[in-house]
Amino acid sequence: MTFKRIFTAVPALLLFFIVQSSVLKGLSLSGAIPNLLLVLTVGYGYLRGETSAMTVGFFSGLLLDIFGMNIIGLYALIYLYTGYLAGLCHTWYEPVEFRIPLAMIAVAEIIVLGLEFILFFVLNGDFGFAFYLKGKALPEFASTMLSSVILYPALLWIEERFVNVDPAEKKKKEDWNVSDLVENSDKKGAE
């Protein structure tokens, strides 16, 4: 179980980081880049709970710090707490529910963008909020949400297909999801 989680999380983390930093950045130095690592952190918070999300968040932030910041640990701290808070919502987890995780990603993105504005703009003596909103925050928010619509289902699919096949976990899922048993019972019947 734990092994499977790590085995899926590490490649996902590396892949998302590399795509975010190399592929998408190549398109433009100043344009809006979707915050894929945030999608991953919050997504795992909803799918797996605090522990996984915190770990993933911490290492996501650490990568961002190492490759982009003068102070190492700042993004790690932000993503760590994002992961923790997202992980608290794991109790609502239902495989068929898409609105909750997408809303969570939206909220997290807004919080992170707000923090970035305060940390990197206001503390540098730059109060151009209108510019920040128009030039950076809105495009980034839009692109993050767009990518999360594609990536969250992908994460969910991997999770349901390869990770959550543990019997105990399956039982837990059955306990929780009374309403959406149609799909699950089909699966059970097949096995």
Add this chain to the structure above:
Amino acid sequence: MSPIVKQKEERRKIPPKYLLLLFTILCLGLMVFTFTGELSVAEDAAGTVIVPFQKGITALGSSLVAMVKERYTIEELKEENRRLSDEIDELNRQNAQLIQDGYELSELRRLYELDNSYDEYEKTGATIIAAGSGNRFNSFIIDKGRDDGIEKDMNVIAGSGLVGIVADTGKNWSRVNTIISNGTNVSAAVLHSGDNIIVSGDMELMQQGRIRFSQLFDKDENVHPGDKIVTSNISDKYLPGILIGYVASVDMDSNQLTYSGQITPVVDFEHLGYVLVIMEKKAPLED
């Protein structure tokens, strides 16, 4: 619907709250540590894993771009060829003239003992493999690091203009902070008058391809749009005489004493792919 089941399961592991505390302390520790000392172990470890992938992806991206570019039609190429041959003739003429001037220049430089133009610094080429991950920082990662002799505070140029400075080095990668990023200040000078100014990166202006300058004391008002801006002698990190850009506009500040304005950088920051790192650092000031 039983959170109780979950609690039983979770009880066997480390409680998330303790893990959170542990990670928080780790983060704060890292922050303090980066303020005080080097953190090269973590950077090297991350670089070893990530950089090869970034290199591969950058190469893939470049080859895709090359493939797209190959789709020029033959007609276009013929047309271009004709135009280029004309250009070569023109350039040959100019080149002859320039060689002549070059001899004259080196002769004069020797006479004035001013042979410290940055053409003569030892440089090494590096490919940009990723842009800095902090979304709002205009920094990027190049594919050379400590093993190639790159050190912190080395100047980075592209073509003939200043790009930025090495902010951080790993084993096989380095991070370059550009002069257009928010909060970067470069001590510069107007080439023809020698007036010292401060060039500051500004994200808002960067969208228009400009950077800001300020603190120009120009009593005689002899700085005009089009004047060359170079790094100044008094800068403590930048080598003197590297071209930054051309004055785009000059405005008087509200204090009626100093001028500020905008500069058009010579480097096209939107389409950087290959940069040169000057392997020489400005010697620190000594007593």
